[in-house]
Amino acid sequence: xxxxxxxxxxxxxxxxxxxxxxxxxxxxxxxxxxxxxxxxxxxxxxxxxxxxxxxxxxxxxxxxxxxxxxxxxxxxxxxxxxxxxxxxxxxxxxxxxxxxxxxxxxxxxxxxxxxxxxxxxxxxxxxxxxxxxxxxxxxxxxxxxxxxxxxxxxxxxxxxxxxxxxxxxxxxxxxxxxxxxxxxxxxxxxxxxxxxxxxxxxxxxxxxxxxxxxxxxxxxxxxxxxxxxxxxxxxxxxxxxxxxxxxxxxxxxxxxxxxxxxxxxxxxxxxxxxxxxxxxxxxxxxxxxxxxxxxxxxxxxxxxxxxxxxxxxxxxxxxxxxxxxxxxxxxxxxxxxxxxxxxxxxxxxxxxxxxxx
Amino acid sequence: xxxxxxxxxxxxxxxxxxxxxxxxxxxxxxxxxxxxxxxxxxxxxxxxxxxxxxxxxxxxxxxxxxxxxxxxxxxxxxxxxxxxxxxxxxxxxxxxxxxxxxxxxxxxxxxxxxxxxxxxxxxxxxxxxxxxxxxxxxxxxxxxxxxxxxxxxxxxxxxxxxxxxxxxxxxxxxxxxxxxxxxxxxxxxxxxxxxxxxxxxxxxxxxxxxxxxxxxxxxxxxxxxxxxxxxxxxxxxxxxxxxxxxxxxxxxxxxxxxxxxxxxxxxxxxxxxxxxxxxxxxxxxxxxxxxxxxxxxxxxxxxxxxxxxxxxxxxx
Numbered sequence: 001x002x003x004x005x006x007x008x009x010x011x012x013x014x015x016x017x018x019x020x021x022x023x024x025x026x027x028x029x030x031x032x033x034x035x036x037x038x039x040x041x042x043x044x045x046x047x048x049x050x051x052x053x054x055x056x057x058x059x060x061x062x063x064x065x066x067x068x069x070x071x072x073x074x075x076x077x078x079x080x081x082x083x084x085x086x087x088x089x090x091x092x093x094x095x096x097x098x099x100x101x102x103x104x105x106x107x108x109x110x111x112x113x114x115x116x117x118x119x120x121x122x123x124x125x126x127x128x129x130x131x132x133x134x135x136x137x138x139x140x141x142x143x144x145x146x147x148x149x150x151x152x153x154x155x156x157x158x159x160x161x162x163x164x165x166x167x168x169x170x171x172x173x174x175x176x177x178x179x180x181x182x183x184x185x186x187x188x189x190x191x192x193x194x195x196x197x198x199x200x201x202x203x204x205x206x207x208x209x210x211x212x213x214x215x216x217x218x219x220x221x222x223x224x225x226x227x228x229x230x231x232x233x234x235x236x237x238x239x240x241x242x243x244x245x246x247x248x249x250x251x252x253x254x255x256x257x258x259x260x261x262x263x264x265x266x267x268x269x270x271x272x273x274x275x276x277x278x279x280x281x282x283x284x285x286x287x288x289x290x291x292x293x294x295x296x297x298x299x300x301x302x303x304x305x306x307x308x309x310x311x312x313x314x315x316x317x318x319x320x321x322x323x324x325x326x327x328x329x330x331x332x333x334x335x336x337x338x339x340x341x342x343x344x345x346x347x348x349x350x351x352x353x354x355x356x357x
Numbered sequence: 358x359x360x361x362x363x364x365x366x367x368x369x370x371x372x373x374x375x376x377x378x379x380x381x382x383x384x385x386x387x388x389x390x391x392x393x394x395x396x397x398x399x400x401x402x403x404x405x406x407x408x409x410x411x412x413x414x415x416x417x418x419x420x421x422x423x424x425x426x427x428x429x430x431x432x433x434x435x436x437x438x439x440x441x442x443x444x445x446x447x448x449x450x451x452x453x454x455x456x457x458x459x460x461x462x463x464x465x466x467x468x469x470x471x472x473x474x475x476x477x478x479x480x481x482x483x484x485x486x487x488x489x490x491x492x493x494x495x496x497x498x499x500x501x502x503x504x505x506x507x508x509x510x511x512x513x514x515x516x517x518x519x520x521x522x523x524x525x526x527x528x529x530x531x532x533x534x535x536x537x538x539x540x541x542x543x544x545x546x547x548x549x550x551x552x553x554x555x556x557x558x559x560x561x562x563x564x565x566x567x568x569x570x571x572x573x574x575x576x577x578x579x580x581x582x583x584x585x586x587x588x589x590x591x592x593x594x595x596x597x598x599x600x601x602x603x604x605x606x607x608x609x610x611x612x613x614x615x616x617x618x619x620x621x622x623x624x625x626x627x628x629x630x631x632x633x634x635x636x637x638x639x640x641x642x643x644x645x646x647x648x649x650x651x652x653x654x655x656x657x658x659x660x661x662x663x664x665x666x667x668x669x670x671x672x673x
Contacts, residue, residue: 054578080583088580095578100571104670105594114589115579150669166579 002029009066018278022048037221045230089119092167096179098159102151109147134165157188236321246323378650437644458625464545477560499554508620564595604660
């Protein structure tokens with residue numbers, strides 16, 4: 001049993017323009033201590049997925065069907081009070097914009113210790129001590145002094161650290177980090193990521209890292225899920241995904257990364273835009289933008305299958321690579337026509353360059 | 358910067374404000390054509406010499422700035438001289454009336470705060486439900502109804518028809534006697550209605566705005582109980598903008614008392630002001646306008662201090 005098992009999750013938003021299908025039959029697992037990445041363009045359903053895990057989807061959104069099993073227990077069946085005990089305690093969340101995620105009217109310390117008091121039942125003093133400990137563990141200097149500072153007295157990087165300390169405050173088993181470094185500059189980003197990595201290994205905490213930055217994924221994650229229009233289109237280990245991407249969308253994402261030494265005049269992009277999630281195109285969601293699309297792609301919706309065998313899997317083992325493209329079910333006539341070149345001269349691990357041909 | 362230093366700084370700013378208000382109060386009245394002597398002479402034909410004598414008796418023949426300094430140096434020790442129409446001291450005239458207005462004002466403010474804030478919170482939390490829509494209609498009515506009309510309707514309904522409240526102020530009763538308080542309820546409600554409506558809507562919109570903020574989601578994601586999320590995080594932060602307006606409402610309540618006191622023949626400073634404007638009793642008018650101005654300045658200062666207390670970003 002994996003730590004987290006999401007099965008056939010369907011989140012819908014009932015808006016005036018129609019029903020937005022934010023996630024469609026989404027299934028994935030995260031093992032204890034695993035660093036799991038979720039990648040995709042804006043609007044692919046990444047954040048909705050994480051909010052659904054916390055049961056924090058707000059009106060007009062609803063989790064229509066599916067199961068979210070955490071330690072074997074379906075979170076969607078829990079009473080409000082039971083769910084509240086899990087939030088911040090066993091599953092914690094790190095939000096994208098630390099500045100707005102903190103309440104400007106309370107000290108940073110108070111915002112960390114209030115969760116400790118609520119979940120661990122510690123008194124004021126003990127909670128404060130623990131909060132200071134956590135602030136120290138995320139590398140905030142002079143933590144006892146900074147405890148009484150307000151969020152606006154912290155720099156952006158420090159605020160993000162404080163938010164991480166908050167997430168760590170009750171030693172959760174799973175941390176959902178929603179673009180935790182997007183608002184930060186690259187040097188701070190590297191620090192924060194290595195901090196998260198250390199925490200993960202030291203305490204055996206699993207992390208679901210949501211990002212649109214493939215560089216971050218390569219650096220940080222062990223396994224990745226690529227999302228498109230509320231569907232997972234590819235799921236693989238980081239190595240497989242970067243050296244051997246099996247879905248045209250993954251390929252498109254990777255060739256969009258600009259590279260030093262590139263002589264192209266224009267940045268490569270994926271033509272077109274993601275369909276609005278109210279009316280998905282028939283067949284494969286990606287076919288209007290896919291350079292390899294054939295007639296069959298407009299009719300058949302590709303299932304997520306093992307890329308080796310073409311068989312749909314009940315449960316994906318952590319080292320398997322799956323993709324949702326008709327190529328792998330044998331329905332595509334001409335196949336996917338791209339090659340992957342790996343530039344060995346760059347020393348960065350897993351810096352796979354992909355070019356279309 | 359600590360809260361103490363903020364209060365000190367804020368206090369120092371009020372000094373030039375007070376001076377400005379005093380100059381304007383004093384100057385304003387002198388832009389009005391005619392002086393008290395003209396008022397007296399319209400009833401009696403006086404010798405120009407006698408007129409001049411009266412003018413010099415009251416210092417009205419001096420240059421304006423001298424008149425201002427004379428007035429101000431006395432006003433600082435709350436000596437506003439004698440009222441022209443009654444020959445009693447201005448202090449005594451106002452001292453008789455001010456407590457009544459303060460009683461009505463504080464009751465009106467109490468009504469406002471006690472009803473507006475909980476209603477606003479309730480409407481925001483249940484936004485876009487029927488309750489919210491009903492409250493919106495009442496708020497609109499409350500803002501739109503003119504005080505003098507509302508006052509008359511309340512008298513008609515509750516005093517004349519239902520006989521619940523006296524129509525005239527009780528005589529010979531103390532300020533805090535039950536009869537007086539009962540008599541004050543209707544005028545207080547009249548003044549408070551507009552303020553309540555405005556503050557309720559403000560509380561609602563401020564809270565709706567706060568509810569959508571990221572930190573609320575953070576608080577929920579931390580696993581705080583919903584009550585704590587709302588009380589500790591949302592309501593407190595929503596109050597920040599409401600407090601400022603509440604202070605301005607104090608000013609509205611005081612100035613609104615002018616009309617309402619006339620409608621209810623309430624023995625406060627508002628009615629005194631109207632009476633003395635009609636008889637051009639400069640010393641009383643000046644003192645009253647100054648008192649109202651000072652009151653507004655201090656209410657605003659208090660609001661700023663509460664604001665700084667609630668929002669640490671202001672303090673630093």
